[in-house]
Every structure is written in structure tokens, then in C-alpha cells.
Amino acid sequence: MKTEIISIGDEILIGQTVNTNATWMGQELAKIGIKNNRTTTISDSYEEITESLKLAESRSNLILITGGLGPTKDDITKKVLCDYFDSKLVLNEEVLSDIQAYFKTRNKPFLEINNMQALLPEKATILRNLVGTASGMWFERNGKVFVSMPGVPYEMKYLMKEGVFPKIKEQFGISELVHRTVLTHGIGESFLADIIEDWENKLRENGLDMAYLPSPGLVKLRVTSTAGNKKLVDEFCDKLYQLIPQYIFGEGKITLQETVANLLIKNKKTLSLAESCTGGYASHLFTKISGSSRFYEGSIVCYSYDIKEKELNVPHDLLLQKGAVSKEIVEILSDEIRKKYRTDYSISISGIAGPSGGTPDKPVGSVWVSVRNEKTVVSKLFNFGNNRERNISQSALAAINLLRELIIKENE
Amino acid sequence: MKTEIISIGDEILIGQTVNTNATWMGQELAKIGIKNNRTTTISDSYEEITESLKLAESRSNLILITGGLGPTKDDITKKVLCDYFDSKLVLNEEVLSDIQAYFKTRNKPFLEINNMQALLPEKATILRNLVGTASGMWFERNGKVFVSMPGVPYEMKYLMKEGVFPKIKEQFGISELVHRTVLTHGIGESFLADIIEDWENKLRENGLDMAYLPSPGLVKLRVTSTAGNKKLVDEFCDKLYQLIPQYIFGEGKITLQETVANLLIKNKKTLSLAESCTGGYASHLFTKISGSSRFYEGSIVCYSYDIKEKELNVPHDLLLQKGAVSKEIVEILSDEIRKKYRTDYSISISGIAGPSGGTPDKPVGSVWVSVRNEKTVVSKLFNFGNNRERNISQSALAAINLLRELIIKENE
Numbered sequence: 001m002k003t004e005i006i007s008i009g010d011e012i013l014i015g016q017t018v019n020t021n022a023t024w025m026g027q028e029l030a031k032i033g034i035k036n037n038r039t040t041t042i043s044d045s046y047e048e049i050t051e052s053l054k055l056a057e058s059r060s061n062l063i064l065i066t067g068g069l070g071p072t073k074d075d076i077t078k079k080v081l082c083d084y085f086d087s088k089l090v091l092n093e094e095v096l097s098d099i100q101a102y103f104k105t106r107n108k109p110f111l112e113i114n115n116m117q118a119l120l121p122e123k124a125t126i127l128r129n130l131v132g133t134a135s136g137m138w139f140e141r142n143g144k145v146f147v148s149m150p151g152v153p154y155e156m157k158y159l160m161k162e163g164v165f166p167k168i169k170e171q172f173g174i175s176e177l178v179h180r181t182v183l184t185h186g187i188g189e190s191f192l193a194d195i196i197e198d199w200e201n202k203l204r205e206n207g208l209d210m211a212y213l214p215s216p217g218l219v220k221l222r223v224t225s226t227a228g229n230k231k232l233v234d235e236f237c238d239k240l241y242q243l244i245p246q247y248i249f250g251e252g253k254i255t256l257q258e259t260v261a262n263l264l265i266k267n268k269k270t271l272s273l274a275e276s277c278t279g280g281y282a283s284h285l286f287t288k289i290s291g292s293s294r295f296y297e298g299s300i301v302c303y304s305y306d307i308k309e310k311e312l313n314v315p316h317d318l319l320l321q322k323g324a325v326s327k328e329i330v331e332i333l334s335d336e337i338r339k340k341y342r343t344d345y346s347i348s349i350s351g352i353a354g355p356s357g358g359t360p361d362k363p364v365g366s367v368w369v370s371v372r373n374e375k376t377v378v379s380k381l382f383n384f385g386n387n388r389e390r391n392i393s394q395s396a397l398a399a400i401n402l403l404r405e406l407i408i409k410e411n412e
Numbered sequence: 413m414k415t416e417i418i419s420i421g422d423e424i425l426i427g428q429t430v431n432t433n434a435t436w437m438g439q440e441l442a443k444i445g446i447k448n449n450r451t452t453t454i455s456d457s458y459e460e461i462t463e464s465l466k467l468a469e470s471r472s473n474l475i476l477i478t479g480g481l482g483p484t485k486d487d488i489t490k491k492v493l494c495d496y497f498d499s500k501l502v503l504n505e506e507v508l509s510d511i512q513a514y515f516k517t518r519n520k521p522f523l524e525i526n527n528m529q530a531l532l533p534e535k536a537t538i539l540r541n542l543v544g545t546a547s548g549m550w551f552e553r554n555g556k557v558f559v560s561m562p563g564v565p566y567e568m569k570y571l572m573k574e575g576v577f578p579k580i581k582e583q584f585g586i587s588e589l590v591h592r593t594v595l596t597h598g599i600g601e602s603f604l605a606d607i608i609e610d611w612e613n614k615l616r617e618n619g620l621d622m623a624y625l626p627s628p629g630l631v632k633l634r635v636t637s638t639a640g641n642k643k644l645v646d647e648f649c650d651k652l653y654q655l656i657p658q659y660i661f662g663e664g665k666i667t668l669q670e671t672v673a674n675l676l677i678k679n680k681k682t683l684s685l686a687e688s689c690t691g692g693y694a695s696h697l698f699t700k701i702s703g704s705s706r707f708y709e710g711s712i713v714c715y716s717y718d719i720k721e722k723e724l725n726v727p728h729d730l731l732l733q734k735g736a737v738s739k740e741i742v743e744i745l746s747d748e749i750r751k752k753y754r755t756d757y758s759i760s761i762s763g764i765a766g767p768s769g770g771t772p773d774k775p776v777g778s779v780w781v782s783v784r785n786e787k788t789v790v791s792k793l794f795n796f797g798n799n800r801e802r803n804i805s806q807s808a809l810a811a812i813n814l815l816r817e818l819i820i821k822e823n824e
Binding site for chain 1: 431434442449450453454623625698704708711715767804
């Protein structure tokens, strides 16, 4: 089975929009065991679209098309499809009432031009779009499937999930895949691959697939059974918890800060932070979680020496003697903020974010992190290299992970 | 002139990597007046690459190829190109010494496999890559140009800037374009287009081009003369400062927070923040600027009522009476943080980030912002709708812009 994607739109070609639709579709197709063989991005032109449909039909079984379906005159995909499949436009009453309802519930004026969106090719199976006005269109010819969808990402995703994937599975006889994604923090992809090499080999011998999905600060391990063998997937994933327990923080789509938020809420504990080099970023990671007021009290961003001394009682002489990036100073910061803001747990972070400010014994990227509750303090030195933005984000994640380990230990 | 991009790599097709290379190339081509007509993403396979080269040659004059040039066995683009152009590989001594120097300066061991990277097609003009090991290759046949580059973004960008663009301009006789990009904040694209409609029409009548480039919270206006008429571009851009002075914060690539940072540094002033709903994000925007310690002292993230009362002296009764999202409270917060942290300027932000917590008179998205120095306080109510992350980022930018206006006014 050969699959390809055709993305229509000048805004992608000239770089005003990143083609994240193709990325998402490639990922979702891979999850059901279909490899995307080609992505073509073309202009919103009659000739270009027609030519691309011909080429795609000559080599692929499944052709997914996005873009060019709005009500304005520039959007001509529907016209091309009608001609290509020798089909005329007919009024679809169901779609018309969907569109009218769409405008009504959003209190938007209904313009005549929107009636056009209910005129659809007779030969297409219509996929209803309840989050926008452009329907999905499913064409079949000689066992080959063409699906046309709008280019607005959330409309495309809605149609793929609700209409396209179920029909693809049925049409091409695709059995349900089983996935589990285990999330790790604090270890690079190549080191991880080294540790779990035997496990990975056995997994493949047993007919499972796996992928390393790295993202900043994290590596996700996705284990897949194309045969739908959930028991085997569980068996291998469970083994990971024995092999690399210290690196796993969760499964699925959760973030590191969300796991910590959940632990704090579950144990009815509160949190405060004293941030120096991360300058508010770690607090932002927590406060962007909806409902963060259930555990998060507040932070001090103690960027200057003056704020460290006057607001968090760091002794002036010690600061000069040890430097702000030291075990002694982060331990004072985590202690003082916890007491001052009366929280159960606290985090402090102090480092040299760069690009300047490094010294031979404290190079750029050196970061001291401290986490504590009333009884226990844990502090650790990291180095994340010389990129300022990367340093800030990695330092925040490392601190959050250290807190995660402490909470788990203290609440076992 | 027809141009297309061929991106090679399974990692893009299956969505593990977003094709940002094509986005960047499309943007940069547009800047010199070349429209990208097509982007094709294909597998790292001999047949796919050969077929795509043939199709591209049949319809385009300039074909830019990225990916598939590493030293491992998977990367076969170089072999395909040799066969396609009937060329043999020869050792390029200059590239060999570049590669050896590359490993030496990075203290990395030089592996034999890397010698392969200095074997290059005889018929190609070699574009030296001093930031990696895979050279660029420039082929010409019947006036058509093929350029092959590695897929690593910074290597591709290096080669495009240093080698490819200068040669493209020469080969295709492209005159230097003149651009100026004016940056605005605080007004949506359609409202902006409405205000400057006459100006835009006149600009086009005078043979200039312009593009609206929206990004979160900002709209960039890029004015271009393909005829290289700098005087005319300047004339129109300067007129914008009379038409929409209140919305323009800078030009080129500067961010809103960087313009404020520059103003503070120039006027030798310092800043502190009291953040509630933005939870540290506004502080992060400032502290991610390298050298922010020159003006930024620190912040309090006063998320809970308790921190607002105990650390920033907000009267308990007033807080209950007016609510945390009110003019009275943000003005106390900006006053208290400025005095407590002894800074010249301060920002405070308090709002309902959502998705819950709204009331009929204070719906989700309501945000009060206050900025001040010793003499003046300016406070303003905004509403940014019901998306939490968008609310946080828009609130921070709105507050930073309000501060920008105050600093300019106070230091005129």
C-alpha cells in the first residue's frame, strides 16, 4: 500500500506557514502502520492540482489532500476534483444545515457565500465537518482513495479522526495497532539505546516495533504491536520499569511538570520556587497548567545579588566567597523561599545561562539545583552546554525532575 | 523561472521531524523575489530520488535538494546524483583538509568513514561546508541548476547563505531586493489593513510590494522593492510612523522585550515585576535576553491571595471586595514591587487565564496590567479570549508594550 499527502497553498511554499499538517498526518498514519511515502506541496492552481492528482493516482493507493477548500475565489480544489472525477456539484441539505448551525451557535452573521460550502461533488462520500464549514470529500476509483480536507489544522484533525481514519481502516483492512509510550527524562537517546539494547532486540524478535521520539529534555519510547498484541506490549513496557526506573516519569502525553503537579495535588502539598538563571521559566511551566493554584503558591525570581541578599537572606560574604552558582547558595535559597512562602516543597535554581559569565571551574551551562521539604534537601550540579535558551529550559526540567524524585521518595 | 525544493528523509515523512528547512528556504527565496513553486518530500531511496530529479528537471530551472548526505550507508543522495549526471567521485583535497580541521577543532575522533565525505562528484561545483562534513554540490545542465545540501538545518542555512544565494543571484541575474520590516504590536492584521489601505494601494501603484507577516501578538509589515529602490521603500516606511505611530515598536528582527531592554539600558533604568496570571512568563521573556542583569532585578510571582497579601501588602478586605483582577489591586502590586525591589520601573499583571474562573463581569481572558515609575502609573484592562496559553503570552506582551510606551514618554 502506497500513501501520499498533497498540501495545497502558497502560504506553505513561501514559508509563511509551516506544514505541520503533513507532520501530524505522517505521525498518525505511522501509528496505524501506514507509511507516508511522499508529501507534495503545491500552489492553489488548477493545473498544478490536476497534474499532482494524476501523478499521485499513477503511483499511490491512498492520497490525502489538504487545503484550498475555503469559500473564496482563490480556493479551487473542489472545482478541480469535480472535473477530475467527472462529477457535478449538488446541494447537500445536511451540510447546509450544519453550516447554518455553525454560524448560529457562534453568533456570526451568515453570508450568502457560505452556501457555496454546501454544494458538493455528487460522486464523493461527504465527511461532515462540525468544527468548520468545509466538508471532507472521499473519492474512490479503481480501488484508489482520494480524500480532500480543509487546511485549517483543527478542522483537518477533526475530519481525520472522525471520518477518515475509521474509513481507511475499513477500506484497507487495517487491524487495530496497540501502542504504549513510555516517557523518560535525564538521559540522552544514544545512552538510553545502549542500556536497553538487549531489551530492544528481544522486543523486535517478538514481532513488536519501537521508536525513540526525542524532544527537548525528553526521550519518548513508543512500543507498537501491529498484530494488536496488548499483552506482549504491556509485558515489554513493564520490563522497562525494572531496567530504567530512574528515568521514567510517565506514559502517554503527560508533561514532566504535570506529573509533579499531580503528585502535589494527590498528596495535598504546596510548592514555591526561587529562580535565578531560569528567570521565571520554571514557574511558568507550572502556572501554564490549568488549575495550578491548587498546589502552586508563588515564586521569587532572585536575579540580582541584591534580591538574593535582601529578600532571601543570603549572607553577602558567603555570596562573594562561594558565588551565586554553588551548592551553599541554592540550599539557602530553597530553604528561605519555602519558609517565607510557607509551602511544603520548594525548588531553587542558580546557574550560568550564558553565553558569557563562565569561569574555568564554573563554565557556561553550570547549574546548581536544590529541592526540599521540611525534612530533606537534595541538591545537584548539572551542565547543559553553552546555548542560553536550551540552558534555561533544561535547567527548569532538571529541577522539576529532581522534585519529582523527592516527592515520590517522601510519599512512598 | 520555476523553482522547487526536494526534501529527502523518512523522518520528515513519518512526522518525526517538521520540515522547517523548506519553510526557511521558501521565506529566503521570497526575499530575493523567487517564488518556490513546489516542495516534495521523499524517502531516502535510489528510485524515489532519481524519479524526483527527472520530474523536477522537466518542469523547473532551479532545484534545491536537502538531506541524504551523511557518511552512513543510508544516505545515498550523492550516489544518485553521480549516476544522474554521469559523473564519477574524485577526492577533493580542500574538502578533506576542511573535514580533518572540523574534527580537530572539536576534539572529536576522526573516523575513516568521514574520508568518504571528501569524495565528491567530478562534475559538481563544490560549496565548502565549514560547519559540518557534507559539502554542497552545484550541478548545471542545459541552464538548469541542481543544488544538493545536507539536511541539518544550520549546515543547510550556512551553505545557502555563503554559497548558494550568491551563485543563484549571479546565475539568474537577480538584482538585489530592498526590504524594510516594520514591527507592530497591539492591533490585528485585518484592522491594520483597514487603517493603512490607502497607503498600501499607493505603495503598490509605485511598484513596491508588501506582506503582512502575523505571529503571536505581533504583525510584521515587510515592504519590498524588487527594483532595488531604497529611497522609495524608506519614504513609504517613514510614512507608517505618521499613520500608526502608536503600534510600531521597532524594525527588523528585534522582539518587543528587546526594545524595552534597550530602552532601559540606554536610560540606565531598572525593572521588577509582580506577576499573577502570567506566572513568571513575562519575567522569562526578559531574562531570556542575554545580558538582562543590566536592567532586570527580580520578580515576585504572587499567584495566591496569601502571597499578594503578605509579600506585597495588598489589604485583605480590598482583595475580597475588588477581586484580584482589578485596577486597584494591580496598582498596589506595581507600587509595592517597585518599592520593595528598589527599581525605577515596575510591571504588574493580574487576570483570569482560564479555562475556568470567569464571571459575567470578568469573563475568562480579562487581564489588568499596571506599569509605573516613581511619578507615573498607567493601568489598562485587556481581554484575550479563552485559550489559557494564548492569554498568558498575550498578557505578558501587552504589559511589556505598555511599559515601552511609558518609558518613551518619560524619557522624551
